[in-house]
Amino acid sequence: MSWLLSIRHAVTALILLALPLLAAEPVVLKFCLRSEPKTFHPLKAGDDASETVRFLTAGTLLKVNRKTQLPEPSLATKWKVLDGGQVVQFKLREGIRFSDGTAFTPEDVVYTFKQVAEIRSGFTDSLRQGDLAPTASVTGKNEVTVRFAGVTAGWERLLDGLGILSEKSPAKEKAVLGPFMVAEYKTGQYVLLGRNPNYWMRDAQGQTLPKVDQIRLDITTNRDLEALRFRRGEIHMINKVEPDTYQTLAGQMPGAVRNAGVSFESEQLWFNQVTKSPIPAYKLAWFRSSGFRRAVSESIRRDDLARIAMKGLAVPGVGPVSPGNTVWFNSKLKPHAYAPAVALAKLQKEGFRKKADGLYDAAGNRVEFSIITNAGNKTRERLATMIQADLAEIGIRVNVVTLDFPALLERITRGYSYEACLLGLTNVDQDPNGQMNVWLSSAANHQWNPSQARPETAWEAEIDKLMRAQARTVVLAKRKEMFDRVQAIVHEQAPFLYLVHKNVLTAIHPSVRNSLVTVLFPHVFSNAEQIELQSSGVYRSAR
Amino acid sequence: MKRLAAGLLIALALAALAGEFLLPARYDQQFREETDALPGAKHPLGTDELGRDRAARLLAGARVSLLLAPAASVLAIALGATLGLTAGWFGGWWDRAVSTVIDLMISVPIFLVLITVRAVLPLNVSPVSSVMITFLLLGLLGWAGSARVIRGACQTQLNSDYVLRALAAGCSRTRVLLVHLLPNLWPVLRTQFIVAVPGFILDEANLSLLGLGVAEPLPSLGSLLKELTNLPTSPNWLGLAAPAVLLATAVGACEFLLPPKEGAS
Structure with missing residues (x-):
């Protein structure tokens, strides 16, 4: 009997050893990019795919709440508008680190604005007035003052897209302050975003964010194929659904489609x-x-x-x-x-x-x-x-x-x-x-x-x-x-x-929780850091 | 069986030609309050998503595809026969040149050529002209396969005993070509024609699937087949499947008209 007992102990030990491994299986949120991202540089992003990656990885001074359409603090905790709207003074959040561990400092904001002046892209052009780019300077402890070339209406919306770069990080623009960071990229196949271990934001209960471990962005240009993969549970969300696909999905998976107006x-x-x-x-x-x-x-x-x-x-x-x-x-x-x-x-x-x-x-x-x-x-x-x-x-x-x-x-x-x-x-x-x-x-x-x-x-x-x-x-x-x-x-x-x-027509798999559907882009993942996946049941295949 | 197939094709062609008179609605008439209607007395195959009568569109589409595909085949076979025959007959550098062009035409993806050519065509052409241009392009670009087969058949015939005997008996080369060779190549030409017809219908269908086929509002079997993608979710399976059934019938009938393979019972 003793050998039978030994086997039982050995099996129990194996199961106990395997449990942490099973638990460590990453929770992966999956959806599609409809084209190849042209760049991962946050200041150069202009196409949909690059902007999606920028949105999920870059940290910004403030963020426009996609639901209320109003600006909210992000890396900056508060700001003051001066000189009739030409100057904005930002108070920065303290104790934040980039994804590679480099500390976030006011000099990083100054460096980012210098990059805006040097790099010509659709986005940086939108911050210019004529040929003049905005400038930034450190004006106090954790305080940065940004001076636009002229009075710039809607500057909050523009800064919502300005990903802050690290001046000192050896990883350069790969060091990010957003909830995710680019972990892997296979041309023509997928972009894998990993969790930023140093992401500063916490949820209402004080838990670290983001809630999923990874986001896999499959590059799929064919929209019919995207819908098919959604029906099969291979992807969790479709950011923009065509009316025909919406109707088909509404018939097959009524709980999965959303019409945001x-x-x-x-x-x-x-x-x-x-x-x-x-x-x-x-x-x-x-x-x-x-x-x-x-x-x-x-x-x-x-x-x-x-x-x-x-x-x-x-x-x-x-x-x-x-x-x-x-x-x-x-x-x-x-x-x-x-x-x-x-x-x-x-x-x-x-x-x-x-x-x-x-x-x-x-x-x-x-x-x-x-x-x-x-x-x-x-x-x-x-x-x-x-x-x-x-x-x-x-x-x-x-x-x-x-x-x-x-x-x-x-x-x-x-x-x-x-x-x-x-x-x-x-x-x-x-x-x-x-x-x-x-x-x-x-x-x-x-x-x-x-x-x-x-x-x-x-x-x-x-x-x-x-x-x-x-x-x-x-x-x-x-x-x-x-x-x-x-x-x-x-x-x-x-x-x-x-x-x-x-x-705004979108599709969200029933296994996805907390996804906020908004009229503003991005329609289904504007709160990507809060999104959770149901880990059991029929939707496990999508993991 | 051949008679049945021929009869079926003739019946289809007649129905397509008389479609305008058989049905009360025009193929382009939009009954906007009756979109996606199920088959009924007013619309035997229902209506499409713009409220157009599916039966009228099916007959109009069949007319387009079943008349223009044979025309494109005639063009392709005429080109293929001319080049294939002359290559086989004259041999030498002409044969090598023609064979190279045939290889080139077969290796070039025909759809890319069609898409490119369509992109540079004038935009303001009527739907009827557009469909004729599409099939003309198919005919002009689709001759290479036939040319290769006809060239091979011509060379085989040239080496046969009856040609050698005719030449030995003093027949002129022109007489050998017209009186002996051409009649013996006729089955090959006929077969190539019958094989090409469904091929062109399917090519046009593929172009339509890419949205580059016949211009709206004119239907073709190809553009109607596009709607098959809605089959799993649409209750009007009859209306959606009808073009596929008609196409399968036409292609099947063409196949039955082919001469039986050697050794087949």
Whole structure:
């Protein structure tokens, strides 16, 4: 019997030895990046994938609460705005270390601002005024003063994206102050983020954060594959779900989909108004006429677009700011009403004539144009097909052309060899300053007529003036007044025909706890450090 | 069986041609209050997500695919036969040049070429022109396989006894080509044609799956097949599966029209 007892003891000992190993199995939160991250440098991040990694790894002076949309202390415990908004004094948190153990000091903040001045990227440009970058200096114990080149409206939002770098760490930008740090990266496959052992934040019970050990970001460009992997439990979350996928998932996993309401994003149509574009002069004349653009806009049934093409998961498009952006939306504006008779009357005023076989301009040219959109996007294909049918009712013939994305970008950004384009704006900033690259007539993203040497129309000149003025104004009410006027001009002139404002649609596996769904980017992991995973039951496979 | 297959194909072609008259709705008419309707008296196969009659779209799509795919096949076989025959007949440097081009055409991914060519085409073309351009491109780019087979068959025939005897008896090369060789190559050409038709239908279907096929609102079997991805969740399995059934029937009928393999009973 003694040998039997010995075996039993040995087995017990083995189990006891194995228990800590089992317990040490890391808890991994998994979701997808839809493209390869272009950089892990927090000041250079511009694409979605890089911004996701930056958001999860970088520590910032303050953080905009994605729920309340208000700034909250982070590395800075408090701040004071001086000189009418040109200077901000920050009191820094004490006793913090970077992920590699290097101490966080005020000199790191100063160093970060020096890097902002040296590195040119979309993000660092947004902090500049002209060519002048903000500067920082140590002005007391744990106190840093940041001086912007001019009064900078919405500086809180800009600093929410400024990842603080370490001046002294040998790991350079790899040393981070956020909840996670980049642990492994396989090109084309995944980015593995590990827990930052020195992360300063604690939960309400005083427990260390983050709650999961790792985040695995699988690089999956195919959205159908992403949805399939979600259904199989191989990933835990989808940050942005298309309406078709949302409906499918809602049928199969009703508890997993979330509709957070109207997003800041929109789908829009615009006409090519570039003077040097290779389109016929008579078509350019149509497209540059606000009467023509308004008539087209008023011939589109936006209610149907939202109900059918967007599966009821959107609202009719109003203007540059979605009703979801409660702070900046101009509530006096309403979507252009569907009124084909009024539209035809407008067109007739401009010399257009409706005949039995269609609409003709004053010179006898048949009104016909093509709408390009990106191939494979079912929602946009549906939108374009419905617009095609709507415009046929007033005699306009529309040809829908789907192109692969690089070919489409080539046409709208370089050759300008297109007539109308249907695309959407994504990750739209809450603050109007985030849209400067769209509204300034000199901007490259002023899609209908980009990079103008000087404004070609009076209304574009007025928008330029208003946008620049609001960026130099600190008082929110005054800024709102100016940006309301910008919205009204855009609504009147219709350089973009806003079709729909999409809802924020996400999917979160039932095994995920504490995920906060927000209208602001990132929609499902803005509180990544608080997210927990249910460790048992059917969802274990996702670990 | 061949007669049945031929009859089926003819019936399909007739239904496709007469589709406009058989059904009350046009293929592009959007019944926006009846989206995703189930099959019923008004819409025998239901409606799609934009409220368009699935039956009308199926017949219009079949008309597009079943008429233009054979046309593209004729073009491809004509090109393939011309190059394959001349390469086999003349031999020498011409044969080597043609063989190199054939190898090149087969090794180049046809979809990449199609996507590139489509990207530079004019945008303002009607859906009908767009579908004709798509099949024209398929025909112009899809001849290489046929050319290789026809070249091989031509060389085999050239070395056969009846050609040698004809040449020995004093027949001119032109007479040998037109009177003896071509009739003997006819089964090969016919087979290549029948094989190419479903191939082109599927190529167009693949292009449509990428969103680069026939332009809206014109349907094709390919663009209709895209909706099969909704089959697991849609209650209208009949409407979604119908294009696949029709395509399988057409392709199957084409296969039955092929001559039986040697030794097959």
